[in-house]
Structures are given as C-alpha cells and as structure tokens.
Amino acid sequence: MSKLFKILLWILGGLAVLIALAATYNSLAPLPVYEVRLPENVTIPYGDSLALAQGARIVSMNCVICHRNQDGNLAGRPMPEKDFGDVYVANLTNHPEAGLGRYTDEELVHLIRTGIKPDGSQLLPFMTPYFKMSDEDLYSVIAYLRSDAPLVQPVEKYWPDNKLNFLAKALTRMVFKPGPIPDGPVPSPPLDDLVTRGKYLADAVFNCYQCHSASFETNNDHEPWLSEGYYGGGNPVGGVAGPLTISANLTMHPEYGLGEWTLDDFGKAIRQARRPDGRMLSSTMPPFTSLTDDEVAAIWAYLKTVPIQDNNAPSGLVVAD
Ligand code: HEC
Ligand code: HEC
Structure with missing residues (x-):
C-alpha cells in the first residue's frame, strides 16, 4: 500500500468517526432552549364583545386551518405530514391542564408571538409564530380562546410528545431560530392607510x-x-x-x-x-x-x-x- 493511500485511509476514517459523533450528538443531546422574556402590561379584554368578535374572526379564518379536528373543535390533531417525524397540532381549548388553561396570559402572548414556550423550548415552524400581530389583535384572539365559545370548550385531550426525526432535530439545532421578542407595544396599523x-x-x-x-x-x-x-x-x-x-x-x-x-x-x-x-x-x-x-x-x-x-x-x- 502506498504511503499516500494510507494517509488517505486515516483521513477518511477520522472523518467517519467525526460524522458518527455528530450524528450521535444530534440524536441524543437536548434541543436548544431560548430566552423567555414575558411581556408586561398585558390586558386581555375579557368579556368585551367587540374584542371577542374580532378574536373569533381571526381564529375562525386562520388558527382553525390546522388546530380544528373532525369533532369541529380546536383540541388539535396529529399532523398528516411526516417529514419531521410525529408532530401533533396542539390542544387550544380551555382545558386547565390539557389545553391553554395551563398558561398565564403573559405566557400565551409570548408563546403565540415568538413560538417559545415558558420552558424555553421552541415550537416547530409548521406554525409560524405571529411575530408582527398587533397587541390589540393578539389580545382579542386570547380573549376568544379563553371564552365559552363552542370551538374552545374544554376538551381533555393530551397529545403525545412530538417524536422528531433526525432531520427535524438537526434543523431545530441549526436552522430554526426564534424571532425577536418585541421591546415595547406592538400597535395596530392605521385604519385609513x-x-x-x-x-x-x-x-x-x-x-x-x-x-x-x-x-x-x-x-x-x-x-x-x-x-x-x-x-x-x-x-x-x-x-x-x-x-x-x-x-x-x-x-x-x-x-x-x-x-x-x-x-x-x-x-x-x-x-x-x-x-x-x-x-x-x-x-x-x-x-x-x-x-x-x-x-x-x-x-x-x-x-x-x-x-x-x-x-x-x-x-x-x-x-x-
Ligand atoms: C399552519 C398550521 C397552524 C396554524 C395556522 C396555527 N397553528 Fe398553532 N400550532 C400548530 C402546530 C403544528 C403546533 C404544535 C407545534 C409543536 O408542537 O412544535 C401549534 C402549537 C400552538 C400553540 C402551543 C400550544 C401548547 O400547548 O404548546 C399555540 C398556543 C398555538 N399553536 C396557537 C395558535 C393560534 C392562536 C393560531 C392562530 C392565530 C394558530 N396556532 C395557528 C399549527 C398551526
Ligand atoms: C393554506 C394555504 C393558503 C393560504 C393561507 C391562502 N391561500 Fe389563497 N390559495 C391557496 C391555493 C392552494 C390556491 C389555489 C386554489 C385553486 O386554484 O383551486 C389559492 C387561490 C387563491 C386565489 C385565487 C387566484 C386565482 O388565480 O384563481 C386568491 C385570490 C387567493 N388565493 C388569495 C389569498 C389571500 C388574499 C390570502 C390571505 C388572506 C390567501 N389566499 C391565503 C392557498 C392559500
């Protein structure tokens, strides 16, 4: 065997070990955790009929696309796409543990706007966080999600934890990054523009x-x-x-x-x-x-x-x- 060939073998062997190490790391190491900076002065307009109507409009034209299931409520469902492994669309009903009842208003504002949960973990980008939704609209959405509307009546449905495949883990580490947390109030656009x-x-x-x-x-x-x-x-x-x-x-x-x-x-x-x-x-x-x-x-x-x-x-x- 020529000397050059031996060196080449050593280099290839070394690379294979490095790749195996990186793959093991990707499969086993915990996923990244991000900063949680809860917003201040959150005032959800509970019981305000105009706000509830606005929240109902946004939810029924948008969030339902993914979160509504065959029973016609927002208790979520398994994602049909399997590109990232087994992923579950979350339960948005008013259940105190299985649904959104387990979050405070501030946590919910932070979660919907940044995709970061209170424990710092990040939602998969199937649902793009509503980075630029105004405070007024977001608070209306939350008032509606916490109302007694039929779509969000408490449903005790616990979905299993997502089972991410290799690709989804690698992307979660390297590609999917959370957006900026707004520093101050997020105003609604002017009605006349x-x-x-x-x-x-x-x-x-x-x-x-x-x-x-x-x-x-x-x-x-x-x-x-x-x-x-x-x-x-x-x-x-x-x-x-x-x-x-x-x-x-x-x-x-x-x-x-x-x-x-x-x-x-x-x-x-x-x-x-x-x-x-x-x-x-x-x-x-x-x-x-x-x-x-x-x-x-x-x-x-x-x-x-x-x-x-x-x-x-x-x-x-x-x-x-
Ligand atoms: C394109 C599909 C899609 C749309 C539209 C969508 N979601 Fe989601 N949502 C998801 C998926 C999928 C998850 C779970 C992601 C995960 O587990 O990483 C999720 C998770 C959530 C969570 C986290 C709940 C929890 O307990 O962890 C909240 C809150 C949420 N969505 C609120 C909303 C609201 C409010 C709207 C509308 C303004 C909305 N979503 C629209 C797909 C969607
Ligand atoms: C979930 C994905 C999705 C979202 C969100 C969505 N669309 Fe569409 N839209 C489609 C698809 C797919 C078609 C093609 C449907 C067809 O040709 O039968 C379409 C067709 C259309 C058409 C018909 C165009 C034509 O040439 O026939 C218009 C107009 C339109 N969308 C506007 C909008 C607007 C405005 C919004 C946001 C308010 C929007 N869409 C949001 C998926 C979407």
Whole structure:
C-alpha cells in the first residue's frame, strides 16, 4: 500500500468517526432552549364583545386551518405530514391542564408571538409564530380562546410528545431560530392607510404569503417580503390545509396573476372561494368568509404594490388527494 493511500485511509476514517459523533450528538443531546422574556402590561379584554368578535374572526379564518379536528373543535390533531417525524397540532381549548388553561396570559402572548414556550423550548415552524400581530389583535384572539365559545370548550385531550426525526432535530439545532421578542407595544396599523393595513393583514395576520410564495422552505417569516417568489404562487400546498394544490400567483401579472381582476372578483375569490368564471377554488385555499369590505380592499390595495412575478403557477391543479 502506498504511503499516500494510507494517509488517505486515516483521513477518511477520522472523518467517519467525526460524522458518527455528530450524528450521535444530534440524536441524543437536548434541543436548544431560548430566552423567555414575558411581556408586561398585558390586558386581555375579557368579556368585551367587540374584542371577542374580532378574536373569533381571526381564529375562525386562520388558527382553525390546522388546530380544528373532525369533532369541529380546536383540541388539535396529529399532523398528516411526516417529514419531521410525529408532530401533533396542539390542544387550544380551555382545558386547565390539557389545553391553554395551563398558561398565564403573559405566557400565551409570548408563546403565540415568538413560538417559545415558558420552558424555553421552541415550537416547530409548521406554525409560524405571529411575530408582527398587533397587541390589540393578539389580545382579542386570547380573549376568544379563553371564552365559552363552542370551538374552545374544554376538551381533555393530551397529545403525545412530538417524536422528531433526525432531520427535524438537526434543523431545530441549526436552522430554526426564534424571532425577536418585541421591546415595547406592538400597535395596530392605521385604519385609513389601506396599503399598510393590507400588508399587515396579508403578511402578519392571515399569512397569505406563506402559501402564495415559491415554497415553505424558502419563506422568510421575519421579513415576509424577502421570501423567494413573494406572492408569485407555485407552492404545492396540502397536508393539514387540504388536498394538494398549487397556490396561485397573486401579483398583478396580466396573464399569470390578478392583473385583469377587479376588486369585486378578488372579494368573491377570497370570501366565497369562487373564481371570476364561477368555478370553485380548491378547499386548500381557506375561505376568508368574514373579512369586511374594508379589509378586502386593503389587501387588494397592498397586492397592487407588490412587485410583479412572472411565474405561470398552474393553480387549481390538484396533484393528489
Ligand atoms: C399552519 C398550521 C397552524 C396554524 C395556522 C396555527 N397553528 Fe398553532 N400550532 C400548530 C402546530 C403544528 C403546533 C404544535 C407545534 C409543536 O408542537 O412544535 C401549534 C402549537 C400552538 C400553540 C402551543 C400550544 C401548547 O400547548 O404548546 C399555540 C398556543 C398555538 N399553536 C396557537 C395558535 C393560534 C392562536 C393560531 C392562530 C392565530 C394558530 N396556532 C395557528 C399549527 C398551526
Ligand atoms: C393554506 C394555504 C393558503 C393560504 C393561507 C391562502 N391561500 Fe389563497 N390559495 C391557496 C391555493 C392552494 C390556491 C389555489 C386554489 C385553486 O386554484 O383551486 C389559492 C387561490 C387563491 C386565489 C385565487 C387566484 C386565482 O388565480 O384563481 C386568491 C385570490 C387567493 N388565493 C388569495 C389569498 C389571500 C388574499 C390570502 C390571505 C388572506 C390567501 N389566499 C391565503 C392557498 C392559500
């Protein structure tokens, strides 16, 4: 055996040992723990009927997509996607131990906004934390989650701990990082500034960009507008949301996007899931039934400012059930 060959063998052997050590570390070492800095001056508007109605709207157009189960409540369910191992969508009902009753208001604000639990562990990014949701909206959501509405009646359902696979553990260590904890109050956007309000609704509350940009893997959840193919569609969406469907290009491209649409067409599509030609959209596109006319106009005004993407997303194509 030549000397060079022996050296090469030693190097390869050494590398193999290093890789085995790293793999063992990844499988066995505890997952990272992050800072918990609970917010101050949290005042949940319990019993305020306007706030409850606002919370109900946000929850019923957004959180239900993943947390609602076959029984029609928010007690959660197993995630159908197994890419990360066995993951469970959490129980958001009012149960004192199995549900959200075990968190204080401050812990819940911190958890929903940063994805960090009171013990410092991080939620998997299936649920992107609501980093930029305003205090007013977030407090309304919590008032609703703690109300006696049928969706959140206490259900004693304990899900097993998530069983993360090798990939999910490695990503949790190296890639998934929590967002910044806000330093002060997070204000709601001004009602009369349509574009700012539309951007807030689309990017911070209803997360339209997540499904409607190129891929969940290249989305930038801290600064959504930096996501690859922002609002250009083409993302295959399915799993917990519905049958696998390619999302549509929502930019103002005249042919591939919404360039020829009217505000009325847009309102019908997002509130009634109906295309301008009358065909129904796939159920994977959640119907935003209770958006007000002003909110629809705001999201439309914002989409008109988004740089046009010339992605010919073959939306409507249901690739599989
Ligand atoms: C795209 C799917 C999805 C959406 C939409 C979603 N969630 Fe989640 N949520 C999850 C998953 C999955 C988990 C569990 C993640 C984990 O265990 O790491 C979770 C966990 C949580 C938890 C942690 C509960 C606990 O006991 O640990 C809270 C609180 C929560 N979600 C609140 C909300 C609220 C409020 C909304 C709407 C404003 C919402 N979620 C929307 C998927 C989603
Ligand atoms: C859970 C993923 C998801 C979310 C969140 C989502 N969409 Fe969609 N949307 C889709 C999919 C998938 C389609 C394609 C449906 C089809 O073609 O049948 C679609 C289609 C549409 C269409 C029809 C476009 C066309 O050319 O036919 C519009 C308009 C639209 N979405 C707007 C929005 C807006 C605005 C929001 C946020 C308020 C939003 N979507 C949030 C997945 C989503």
